[in-house]
Amino acid sequence: MIIEMARLRIFGPRDRLGDVFDVLQDLGVMHLAEPGAPAPGVSSVELTTAQRREQRQLRRALDHVDRALAGLGLRAGPAVRAAPRGTRSDFARWARLGWRVRRAVDRLAAREAALQEERALILKYQQFFGAFRALLESQSRWPSATAYHVLLRSGETEALIRLRGSLRELIGDAFELYSQPLPSGEIALLIVVAAPAAPQVERILAQARVQEIPVPVSYGGGALTEAIPRMLARLSDLPTELDAVRRERARLGQEHGAELRRGRAGLADRLAELDALPLSSVTARAFVIEGWAPARTRPTIEQRLAAGFGDAVVVTEVGKEDWASEDAPVVLSNPRLFRPFELLIRLLPLPRYGTIDPTPFVAVFFPAFFGLMVGDIGYGLLLGVLALVLRRRSRPGSTLRSAAEIAGACAVFTVLAGALFGELFGDLGRRWLGLHPIAFNREEALIPFLILAVSLGAVHVVLGLALGVAANIRHHPRHALGRGMSLAMLIAIICALLATVHVLPDALVTPAVIVLLVAFPVLIFAEGVVAPIELLSMVGNVLSYARIMALGVASVMLAVVANRMVGAIGSVAVGVVFALLFHLVNFAIALFSPTIHALRLHYVEFFGKFYSPGGVRYQPFGHWTREATR
């Protein structure tokens, strides 16, 4: 549900404005509102030049601290609150610390990158040297020749043929070309040419865009045989140097990490206070702050302000008739069991304040649809294990934790549906364990499954329309009337259809037709001439739930095919491997496809009837926490 908000107005003497902001920041429940139209003698607070300068300095300091923390790998640390409130000297100290640590961290990162690069280069040369060791060691025997070391990417054998052809065409036989595949898949080339032909060869190499690896100057340049021993000596030193860099980074983290985190929180708090100041209004002697807070927190706000300022600061509630509901921020609050499903609502823009939060309905129908589509005890248990692993590896309140809990609910419904259909890895349970379907066998009873799916669709769409009536009845009665007529006509159509196929008594046909005839003009009056088209699309919406049956049948058929592979392929062992692979593929499909289609059924068919997006996100003015930045 969307929790009730109250619009509060806080008055007080102007010289206590900063202190009141401090208390509100400590409370962390008030979503500050933009000041309304200016009244005579009332103006918005404007930051002084000094405050604007402080704002800029704080932003810069925060950037340094953030980058220092990121460089030290401490961004994912626990949330920290700056307590007590930072002073000017604290801010200056944190700014200096952030700047100093950031520079040190940047230097360490550059050093580490250079060492890694050097290591990769030496390893490349080492492979090259290994491939042509004998030839390179005889380099001293061809003093009037120039050697080129070239690397070709794996599979570029055609480039090698072209290069050989070009060289022969240009300098005849005055070259030797040796090629050797490397363990990395690349091809090492050693090209030895007579010194006078060197410029022409360099041109060919440049045109062929091949990767030449000249001996680095830092190792003496010249002959590879002389450089390699120096490189190998350096290679043995590199791990020690890399370790030293890592140790230095760990030392910095240990020495300054806690203070940097405190600084991060303190700087962000002060910046939030400066950013909030222009949201208040002042007269010559008084101030006023307006904002939203959950209605249940109003007594707490009053008590805290009374405790701090006595009668000097007054809190009043703005009457509901004086504010537009779409301006109020939205906080979703649901029972623990439903809360993970708020994730699926947050994928869309939030619902407007005063409308319906669909989370409880999604929490029931989403796993039910998913379960009916997958409907297999084996896959359900696998999904349950996956959900448990994800849950153990995620932090409370994180997106991953919510996803794991949704997966858990889907797993439960999948197992239940699997028991209804008597499926355990397709027909394996039936063949091996004598499992029997409680409801029906999805392999054969396609029509009952189709009827079940479409019936569920009818219930879901009718529920959506009923919620549409409830959501609009107070503020948009005409729209609510239109939704109500659509609901009545949809039910009448369903009743008439069921009566014609003798599922319901035949006597219901006439009343259903009368309802249709009466409701039709009212519908056009309420919703306009497009209403009949929308009504038809609603019938289409109900039929769209047939996808539950289609995906369900596809899922069970794939599982059955997987099981038949054991007998179909000559060797039992090979058949079992293929069957397991096929089940794995089917399980992967079962994770994605039903999720997407269950989401679609909610977002398009269900939400389309009542959901009113465009709600404002609740961002209370408070202390910085890591969660606040998500």
Next chain:
Amino acid sequence: MEAFGVVLAAALSVGLPALATAWAQSRIGPAIAASMAEKPELTTTAILMIAIPETMVILGFVVAVLILFRGAA
């Protein structure tokens, strides 16, 4: 011959919408991937856009099932 006609009708009723769905998704996929590269908040829209054409093949499948069952009866 009649059985062949029933099977052919069922195959066409699922095959043609499948081709149509594939064509629609081949156009939607790259477009939505490009949009998501610029605006990652379009992920939900992407899911919907990809799933919407699949309705055709799903309804085609349902029709195929009905044809086959009527043929068998």
